[in-house]
Amino acid sequence: MSDATALTADRILDTAEEVLRRYGPAKATVLDVARALGVSHGSVYRHFSSKAALREAVAERWLARVSTPLIEVATNPEPAPQRLRRWLAELSGTKRRMAREDPELFDNFHQLATLSEGAVANHLEVLAGQLSMIVADGVAAGDFSVPDAAVAGRALLQATARFHHPSHRTEWNEPGLDDDLEAVVALLLDGLRARPAG
Amino acid sequence: MSDATALTADRILDTAEEVLRRYGPAKATVLDVARALGVSHGSVYRHFSSKAALREAVAERWLARVSTPLIEVATNPEPAPQRLRRWLAELSGTKRRMAREDPELFDNFHQLATLSEGAVANHLEVLAGQLSMIVADGVAAGDFSVPDAAVAGRALLQATARFHHPSHRTEWNEPGLDDDLEAVVALLLDGLRARPAG
Numbered sequence: 001m002s003d004a005t006a007l008t009a010d011r012i013l014d015t016a017e018e019v020l021r022r023y024g025p026a027k028a029t030v031l032d033v034a035r036a037l038g039v040s041h042g043s044v045y046r047h048f049s050s051k052a053a054l055r056e057a058v059a060e061r062w063l064a065r066v067s068t069p070l071i072e073v074a075t076n077p078e079p080a081p082q083r084l085r086r087w088l089a090e091l092s093g094t095k096r097r098m099a100r101e102d103p104e105l106f107d108n109f110h111q112l113a114t115l116s117e118g119a120v121a122n123h124l125e126v127l128a129g130q131l132s133m134i135v136a137d138g139v140a141a142g143d144f145s146v147p148d149a150a151v152a153g154r155a156l157l158q159a160t161a162r163f164h165h166p167s168h169r170t171e172w173n174e175p176g177l178d179d180d181l182e183a184v185v186a187l188l189l190d191g192l193r194a195r196p197a198g
Numbered sequence: 199m200s201d202a203t204a205l206t207a208d209r210i211l212d213t214a215e216e217v218l219r220r221y222g223p224a225k226a227t228v229l230d231v232a233r234a235l236g237v238s239h240g241s242v243y244r245h246f247s248s249k250a251a252l253r254e255a256v257a258e259r260w261l262a263r264v265s266t267p268l269i270e271v272a273t274n275p276e277p278a279p280q281r282l283r284r285w286l287a288e289l290s291g292t293k294r295r296m297a298r299e300d301p302e303l304f305d306n307f308h309q310l311a312t313l314s315e316g317a318v319a320n321h322l323e324v325l326a327g328q329l330s331m332i333v334a335d336g337v338a339a340g341d342f343s344v345p346d347a348a349v350a351g352r353a354l355l356q357a358t359a360r361f362h363h364p365s366h367r368t369e370w371n372e373p374g375l376d377d378d379l380e381a382v383v384a385l386l387l388d389g390l391r392a393r394p395a396g
Contacts, residue, residue, distance in 0.1 A: 151381050152381075154378070155382045158360050158378055158381075158382055159358070159385065161359055161366070162356050165360075180352070183352065183353040184356055184357045186353075187350065187354070188389055190388070190389035190390075191385040191386055191387070191389030
């Protein structure tokens with residue numbers, strides 16, 4: 001009874017992550033998580049109404065670990081060009097560190113996320129939104145000139161996919177990756193600075 | 199005997215592709231291909247000295263089907279900005295068409311290619327080289343201003359990975375993909391046009 005009252009959504013998600021870490025995405029179901037918690041699956045269903053809902057919540061929490069710390073960079077008062085450079089380096093660095101430190105868990109989370117289209121789409125919106133904010137600040141300060149900060153933010157995220165999208169994780173050990181990121185970012189920054197062609 | 203004399207490298211590669219199409223990358227071995235051709239594996243080894251050599255040759259031929267037609271675009275006399283735009287659209291379009299027309303074969307070739315690091319590295323060099331040539335032409339004509347055409351060509355290829363790299367194939371059905379490509383290319387073209395910041 002005391003266990004049932006202490007069964008918060010957070011505790012369920014902690015356990016779901018542990019199940020995911022140990023057994024992979026196929027076992028991160030309501031039933032398996034309930035078993036690991038020693039509670040009835042009805043108790044878990046009270047918080048997550050389906051396997052898909054639980055999966056989305058696990059994916060969201062994982063993705064938020066990437067996007068939330070970036071808010072500090074995105075809202076930093078430094079000039080937009082430096083801020084943009086630092087934000088992209090940090091996104092890429094965080095993903096690469098996660099993949100390097102625990103490759104198996106990273107793969108498990110990635111597989112789970114690919115099944116959680118809503119969570120991934122939302123995550124990409126959040127990241128593109130932070131980039132758009134930096135671009136808009138740069139336009140306001142006269143550093144950048146773009147017709148549409150939202151479109152530019154989305155384009156910046158996509159143009160740097162090789163350096164942060166998990167589909168490219170097998171390429172992240174290649175030598176020269178930081179030089180490659182630097183070259184791509186330099187070209188993109190020049191693009192933001194340019195006056196649109198008439 | 200007449201069969202043995204007609205056993206060219208091209209005929210072996212045709213058969214290897216057929217085996218790959220039907221049975222997947224694990225079966226595209228010298229032994230399986232020899233069996234499909236009705237010849238001894240020694241006859242195949244005379245052309246390809248190992249499983250890896252055969253695999254590389256199959257991957258190279260497949261990748262050349264993408265890069266070779268692009269030479270015509272890269273060397274076209276039209277102005278570099280239009281040419282660059284057309285080249286990137288054609289690379290993306292070719293990959294997406296191949297993935298759409300025969301998804302299973304595309305996956306098999308992709309798996310085979312990921313095992314053929316040399317062939318892939320060479321393919322990326324070829325593509326980046328074509329882009330660098332267009333950039334250099336643009337610099338010579340006064341359309342572009344970049345410090346290093348080779349670095350810019352490589353950056354252009356990487357910044358557009360989402361639209362041609364097979365790791366992104368599951369995203370190629372998303373609505374708005376052409377608009378996304380257009381936004382990324384517009385930003386990159388502005389970057390090439392810009393004077394480097396002092």
